[in-house]
Amino acid sequence: MNINNAIIKRIYDPYLKKSLHSSQITFLIGPRQSGKTTSINSLLERIPKDRKFYLNLDSSFERDRVKQKENYLQEQIEETIGSRMETLRDRFYLVVDEA
Incomplete structure (x- = not known):
């Protein structure tokens, strides 16, 4: 370190x-x-995996997907939690790195 x-x-x-x-x-x-x-x-x-989503905008792939696909972030979060965002009742953590 x-x-x-x-x-x-x-x-x-x-x-x-x-x-x-x-x-x-x-x-x-x-x-x-x-x-x-x-x-x-x-x-x-x-934090449990289904309670967080890490978006690395340092990655050109992730950056391009966010730009090209309007609901990319929502789809990724819903895949992570295993249900629609509207049904989310517990705290959820979204981390955007290198924005």
Whole structure:
């Protein structure tokens, strides 16, 4: 772990953990290669797979799919949860990386 990753982890992890229980949107911004993705991935490990969706817009494939297919994100989320989004009753986490 480089010094930037350690700094991000030490400073932001308590806030990120707390944000898991909030109904507000949380943004984690910072310079490239500073540990943002690492911190988010560490946090997401605790959440069941059917309660989270990770969209990596650093991937040209994902970026193109989002641009080309209007309901791509909804379809991916519904595939993840195994039902329609309208039926979702529990908290769901959507992470968009490198937006």
